[in-house]
Amino acid sequence: MKYASLNNLALLCALCFLGANTSRGVDIYVRAEKTSLTLPDGKTVEMWGFIRDADNNFATLETTAGYGFQGRSIEIPPTGAGNTLVIRLFNRLDVPTSVVIPGQNGYAAAAPHATFVDDLGRTRARSFVAETAPGAVGVYQWNNVAAGTYLLHSGSHAALQVQMGLYSPLTRQQSNTSPYPGVQIPASRQATLLFSEIAPDVHDAVQEGNYGPTPVDPARQMTSTMHSRPRYFLINGVAYSQAAPPPDIVLGGNRNNPLMLRLLNAGLDAHVPVVGGLPVSAIAEDGALYRYPREQSAVFLPALKTTDVVLTAPVGARLPVYDRRLGLVNDTQSPGGMLVYVQN
Amino acid sequence: MIARASSRRKEHGLSRRERNHVPMNTRHGGFLRIGIAAAAMLLGAGATAQMQMANHLIDGITGPAFTLTAKAAYLSTPEGNSIYFWGYAGGDGPAQYCGPTLIVNQGQAVTVTLRNELPVPTSIVFPGHTGVTAAGGSPGLLTREAPAPAGGTAGTVTYSFTASRPGTFLYNSGTRPDLQIEMGLVGALIVRPAGFNPMMPATWRAYTTGDTAFDQEFLFLLTDMDDTIHSEVELQVLIGGPIVADTAAYFPVYWFMNGRAGPDTMAPAGAAYLPHQPYDCMPMMRPGEKLLMRVIGAGRDPHPLHHHGNNALVIARDGSPLRAPSGPGGGAGADLAYSVFTIPATPGGTTDAIFTWTGRGLGWDIYGHAPGDPLAPYEDPEDHGKPFPAVLPTLQDMTFGQMYSGSPFLGTLGSLPPGEGGFNASAGFMYMWHSHAEKEIVNNDIFPGGMMTMLMIEPWHMMP
CATH class of the missing domain: 2.60.40.420 (Cupredoxins -  blue copper proteins)
Incomplete structure (x- = not known):
């Protein structure tokens, strides 16, 4: 570089x-x-x-x-x-x-x-x-x-x-x-789903100037992210909410043809995307095309991993994509977290 | 010696094989006796006692029509805790942790009617299957739900799908899964391939191809548990308040195999003192046999299931055989199976692997043969007649575990002081199978326990 x-x-x-x-x-x-x-x-x-x-x-x-x-x-x-x-x-x-x-x-x-x-x-x-x-x-x-x-x-x-x-x-x-x-698979049949987490104590400490060696308030000092835990779980920067659900991801093109989801995990923990419970074909990992597709229905996505999956969904299907690792809350509120719908 | 040891084993309630060879009324599977013997037979000096080692199929209930009831109960952990949980019951039976293993045949139209006796709506999803439809109940985020009981009547919903492909699958709650899966609403679903006959081991295959044939079959449904969540929910149910649990703070302290924590994993299936945890998890096999491991990540965390003794060949993932698509000319695709000694169980995922063991490569004759002796079944000729590579101390200098047979050799009992040993009447070998995340082999910080069991290698023949 x-x-x-x-x-x-x-x-x-x-x-x-x-x-x-x-x-x-x-x-x-x-x-x-x-x-x-x-x-x-x-x-x-x-x-x-x-x-x-x-x-x-x-x-x-x-x-x-x-x-x-x-x-x-x-x-x-x-x-x-x-x-x-x-x-x-x-x-x-x-x-x-x-x-x-x-x-x-x-x-x-x-x-x-x-x-x-x-x-x-x-x-x-x-x-x-x-x-x-x-x-x-x-x-x-x-x-x-x-x-x-x-x-x-x-x-x-x-x-x-x-x-x-x-x-x-x-x-x-x-x-x-x-x-x-x-x-x-044309771009119109593709969608990107970025999984991420928010550990609010870290963000609060940064915002308040209490993260690092010279905190504004020594009593609230945070010296590392070691002990923080995520309490919000997002897909494409949005946590699911029943009151204000995120808009569906609508795929165009010929809906009889396969669709591709680019799955990425920016969180510190592993997550496991499930696409409506359907079997999917993982075709690439970390940007590298597999020699043969790998059929699965729960995609293990460790931190900073990318995996591309292909599936054929019924025309008109509205598929819930969610985290089987169960990041499905917003702090203490449920339902929430890593849930979004993909419309074919 | 044999009779005394067997008797003692039964006295301690550990004659698991004897209990399991007759399937329970509500169960399918367990050990299927092949052969005639009911006990070891002594045939005189120099003769071989023929043991009644059986072939095992996974316990479960057969369909294709099932009624499951979601209800609350208490499970036991080996260090003495009793934990409130929500589980699926077969019909009107007791709630189970894990839920009943549903066993169907490929091509069958499966219906699962869910009755809900919990104070909250609940549902079931069936990952890995297409065309699942739901009828009744009320809409939910992932599927239709069975409402909480109203006026004393349980809410119901019915799911239907065709078991179009064989394999290992799981089912679990699709309603607030972060809480309800944690509370115990999980179970296994096994689809037998066409042509499978439980009474004919020659037909036993995990999938349609011959390279998935097996002799023994065991389930490893792995779960984790934070009992503080269960305590919170128990209290909230008791006072009739809303169910509010902080699942984001999840910190498991219990780990289970088929709903039991070690060493209860090795207690008999259907043990009376574990009324809500009927499934054991103790694999057993003879040298040279193919043991099918059906591994399910049913909890929230991934778990590395480490199987001592030998590598296993991973043949399928999430019900899909590891085989490449056929090429342009047709025929079988490339074999993508691979060999490992630790199977990573992904949450919501399943893995099928075939484990074999013959003692090959140990560098000594596990049977204690002299060089001129005949080979035992599946014995590795390379090590035939090679001496045991250590000098055993005298009995006066030894302490004894309950599983020590008195001999280092497979199928050979040795002298033991009165009152010692006795739990290993067939002089088998054992290997620990456990989570390789070592903190997971405890019960709430008490070692040993958790996600831990033993593989028992039984000899083909008992040597006198």
């Missing part, structure tokens, strides 16, 4: 004029910023999110597109449009951050990962890759970007920053009608 950090506004503006698609690949403009999320029981938590800058221009900050934690994919044009991916990350957070994409092996590293000196004087790693300072724009590059389903996430203090929401699906089609070589 090639990296450069630009604190200079002039250089920042210069970047704004770079085209989104180049002859060698694609440039993606992404911001990391604070936002908030209101959960079904009224609880509001601070979130940190990656959001695509819609016009590939940091001079204006569009807010129309959804955040990565809401399941909004960063979609790379199909192979043939070039195989180099450049992500320009504008860090609008108060802390350094970075981007990694497990499974995309074509890193082009140009700067070392960040370190810090601990209380004992030891130099220790703080990130997996080079960081982008607050207010700066970092440039990250991958060569030979492969088709598939990937989970982009923060590579800095990941135990905290991933929990805070710094993740996003990243997808690439093999072609406009094919997610993988030899698999013919």
